[in-house]
Amino acid sequence: MKRIALGIQYDGTSWRGWQTQPDGRTVQDTLETALKKFSLADIATTCAGRTDAGVHALEQVVHFDTDLDRDMFSWVRGVNAFLPASIAVRWACEVAPEGEEQFHARFSATARTYRYLLYNHPVRSPLLSGKAGWVFRPLTVETMQSAASYLLGVHDFTAFRAAECQAKSPVKTMHEIRIERRGDLLMFTLRANAFLHHMVRNIVGSLIVVGTGNQSPEWLKSVLDGKDRSRAAPTFMPDGLYLARIDYDPKWKLPHEPLFPLL
Template sequence: MSRIALGIEYNGNNYRGWQTQQPGVPTVQLEVERALAKVADHPVSVICAGRTDAGVHGCGQVVHFDSDAVRDMRAWQFGGNSNLPKDISIRWATPVADDFHARFSAFSRRYRYVIYNHPIRPALLAGQVSWQFLPLDVPSMREAAKHLIGEHDFSSFRGVYCQSKTPVKTVHRLDLFQRGNLIVLEAEANAFLMHMVRNIAGTLMAVGTGKKKPEWVAEVLEARNRSVAASTAPPHGLYLVGIGYPQRFILPQEPFGPAWLPQDLNA
């Protein structure tokens, strides 16, 4: 029995999230497992690094699975892709040690929330970005984001149906970049609560539009009450872009996505 890790990219618009649900519900996991099963000639069950919600995209998702089928890595990658829909792609495949676990071996997750800030809604990027027609004050959003760095109880940013055992998470990085009409929120933490990044994005946009002051975010955090924060931002601006693993697990590295963003964001 061998353990294989894969890097997965997907457009989440046509799926009800990553995780397999009841029959008839389209999910990314279901499509990936179906494709790999055809290559392996046996059922395949994959474990992911981070479950994404309906409409959320992935360009740095990592999964692992076990198989006793003898296949080279090109077969898993290209054979898998030949059986996948066009909005899901296996970016790489590599053998890993038996103690590698896509979820539990990870020490960090990295997301990007992409906002198109312009009075007119986007056409070519529809479904790929979140649209905010009101002007956003990025320096004020940066100032507000500072209150969320570090270890905190993020109950105010937690989704109602979150199943995490604890609301305490450690945010390592929360930066904002602007390139023309695109504003990118870069968030990295040891782990995230359900809807946490989207709730942070919605709250920071409330500051950016001038509805709230930057220091209000500290009050929201301290309240530990979801009802005091801003509305949840739409899912289609969110991308899972990277997973951090110990160096002993030598996994292929690709630039942080999405691919159409300026590469100078990839620090």
């Protein structure tokens, strides 16, 4: 039995998120259907991090077990032949056990990076529909970055946790939050050991409240410390959210998807 890891990229606009659902309109359902058509066997996948409806992935990582003997590139070309244009296998890699330890797409991950692309302009752009969030009020990057600094390190992120979140603990380690402006586009980069359900969108929404001048940077610290979801901003739109990278120990020798220049 072999364990194979795949790097998956997808446009989440038309999908109901990653995780399998009865109607089959999810990325996982579509990928597993393509794997079955290619391998002529049922294959169950495990992902590094589930994404919600409308959320995209530059680099989702999954693993599965199989007895099928195929070249790694055959998994890429073969499975892609059965996938729609909005989903693609970008790479495949056999992950051999390390001693008694076995690779696991979720539990072997050491960090996850999300990026949120935001269009900051008085008028919405139809060309960015589904690919970027939109705020028409002017935003000040410096005040948002100042507020974001309060979230770095180990914290209880209950204030930014969805009610339906199934994580065992709200305590996560935020390694980095970076906010950059390129003309009318803002890029939020958040890297942590793991994220709670809706955590990125809730943080971005709260940073926007600070960026518009409606709250001070210190307000975000009080929200974090208060551990009360009702005090933070509403969950921001999913359109501009991208699962950008999953970090693993180099011993697994997984390739990394190069980030698009814009993201």
